[in-house]
Amino acid sequence: MNRRSAIITIISVAALSVISVVLASRLKFSYDFEAFFPKNDPETDFYIQFRETFETDNDFFIVALENDGSVFSRDFLTKVDSLNQRLRAVDNVVNAVGPTQLTRYVRDPVLGQVMQLPVLRWQEPENYGVDSIEITQSSGVVGYFFSEDFKSVAINIRHAEKLSKAGCDKLSEDIEKTVAEFGFHRTHLIGRALGQRLYVELMIHELILFISISLLLTILFLYIAFRSAWGIFIPTLVVLISILWTLGFIKILGNDLDLMLTVLPTIIFVVGMSDSVHVLTKYMQELRNGREKREAIRYAFKSIRLATFLTALTTSIGFLTLMLSSIEPISKFGIYTSVGIMLAYGLTYTMLPAILFLATPAKLYIYAVSDDFWTAKLHRSLQWIIRNRRGVMIGTVAVCAVSVYGIYQIEVDNKMLEDLRDEHRLKQEFFYMEKNFAGCRPFEMAVILSDPGQLNDQQFLHDMDTLQHWLTEVYGVGNLLSYNEILKSANQAMNAGVRDFYTIPPDSTDLRKLNKFLARKEVGDVVNMHYNKDQHVMRIAGKLGDYGRKHYESLNLQLDQFIAQNCHSKFNYRVTGTAQLIDLNNRYLVENMVLDLLLSMLVIGLIMGVVYQSPKMILLTIIPNLIPLVIVGGIMGAMGIPLKVSTSIVFNIAFGIAVDDTIHFLARVRTLLRDGLSPIYAVKRTFLTTGKAMVVTTLILSGGFLTLILSDFLGTYYIGLLISLTLFVALIAEMLISPLVIFYFYRKK
Secondary structure, eight states: OOHHHHHHHHHHHHHHHHHHHHHHHTOOBOOOGGGGSOTTOHHHHHHHHHHHHSOOSSOEEEEEEEOSSOSOOHHHHHHHHHHHHHHHTSTTEEEEEOGGGOEEEEEOTTTOOEEEEESSOTTOGGGHHHHHHHHHHSTTTBTTTBOTTSSEEEEEEEEOTTOOHHHHHHHHHHHHHHHHTTOOSEEEEEEHHHHHHHHHHHHHHHHHHHHHHHHHHHHHHHHHHHOSHHHHHHHHHHHHHHHHHHHHHHHHTTOOBOTTGGGHHHHHHHHTHHHHHHHHHHHHHHHHTTOOHHHHHHHHHHHTHHHHHHHHHHHHHHHHGGGGOSSHHHHHHHHHHHHHHHHHHHHHTTHHHHHHHHSOOHHHHHHHHSOOTTHHHHHHHHHHHHHTHHHHHHHHHHHHHHHHHHHTTOOBOOOTTTTBOTTSHHHHHHHHHHHHSSOSEEEEEEEEESOGGGGGOHHHHHHHHHHHHHIIIIIOOEEEEOHHHHHHHHHHHHTTTOGGGOSOOSSHHHHHHHHHHHTSHHHHHHHHTTEETTTTEEEEEEEEOOOOHHHHHHHHHHHHHHHHHHOOSOEEEEEESHHHHHHHHHHHHHHHHHHHHHHHHHHHHHHHHHHTTOTHHHHHHHHHHHHHHHHHHHHHHHHTOOBSHHHHTHHHHHHHHHHHHHHHHHHHHHHHHHTTOOHHHHHHHHHHHHHHHHHHHHHHHHHHHHGGGGOSBHHHHHHHHHHHHHHHHHHHHHHHHHHHHHHHHTTTO
């Protein structure tokens, strides 16, 4: 490199960075709940068709209102009714129904007219006692409009489907503002629109937080390593520009930042730093050996060119295996992070030497030729390892054996709002709805009739009644709504509203009359939400508590057994809905995790074997880096950390990053062996030089990832905790095991 090429490089990087700043400034934050559904999956396809036939199960908004004492207070109910009326006028609200708006149909036994009567005569306190008894006995009222202790009520809002982020933000803000105007003692709001807004706000806050903390920690570690402003400035500039370019690349492809991509800058920040640190360390070593600046730059880059390329490549592969995921946000996360890491590598070999060539980092030079802080400590560590090599190997085997036992204790589970800490507002509201109402996890079940005539088949309808009773009592479905419930309500209405007639009519003639009544226009909208005559599909819907995938997978197996043993009619059925798809999503991820990890190991191992033309390199690469994965897996089992979306991707990422140190270590050892050194001296020199860069980069990486534990998103928290822990364990394993493994494979020399 000469002065002219260095200047051209700096100008080119600056120009591309300006363009990237413009592109990155146009990025938006989004949280598309449905993007986490498995793609090209029959279950997803079925739900999308089912949703088109009926309605979405998550376009709802619930406003729960508490009263001091019982809700049966005229003043309280007057405010509830006024709020209900106001909420109906909010933009994009399709309907809002609260306890004061509930009605039931009753046919006058004398005149034969069907009348619509209020369920709660809220303006007549003298009737509260009678009405409360009727409410308690009515299906789908308690747990949906009234809490079980009658201390709070809920207004259930259905809003326009598939609202954009801007539409969701405005809707949730309008509802919050409207509710606040009435001054209720305590209010609770929950819904997709509010959740999406709070998620995005939190994502923006955490993106700024993590970048700031990562920057501060990086500056601290770089100062400890190089004691020079240049030693801090150069690597930091490399990763900052690589982050900018990656964000610009995301925008060029027409994407925005989602929940997964908010951690991308932090990851590139800490991972992309590795090559720069290794290059600077080698550069300083050559200065210490007496080389002139230009020659030190040339030799430093040439000597570790292959090793740094392999580390960038293997780290990228670790992320790139995530693109095989059927979950779009995870697939994009793997691709964009891989691109960012390769951009950081490219800048390390273009911009970094240009800066070193043009600038005069005097203090960096002075520190390079002075006594090194690390040499004595690393020398003593290597002596201890060699003296205690048998104990080191036995201890490693023992720890791995215990860890394998811990791995078998890992549970595979997930919940709908597992990404949020319990203290978060949204999670608290979720808990409140579970405790006082039917819950917020949607339950959707499709029943496909074998014959449309089954609507008038007593046996089929009684089977449906038996099934629904089991779903309520055993499965735990609250506020269950279905065609059967509508039919029984119609039968009660046709018999003067007498509670005893809330049953399937025993006479087939009466049954046909009821079905004709349900075909009338005034009740048609309600019926169409639970039975589609063109597709002959019934919909059973309700709400559940969020008890996790493991809980509901067990219940789904029990459901299959119950239907096989107790339902004698012929029909097909399918549990579906957004919650079911999230559960399937997690199951697919966990099932693919082991295959993806094995693929990553195989590809990285083969690359090392081919590049160095030695089968030994495959084992030398994999063995030291398999140990930390086993140990961290054991820790997960011991700590009760479940395997789910966030934790399942940790191992691929951690392996791809942890193997970097192994590559640098092995590359240096092989170079020294080729120079004629014995294995013991090759390992010693590598331990004292490359070992320092390994320690520094691991401190930077672990510290950077550890900042993610400050996140309110538990998925981000676990990514930070487990990857930092894995990298720290990997460093220890590398320093302890690699020298001994190398001695074993090269013992003849």
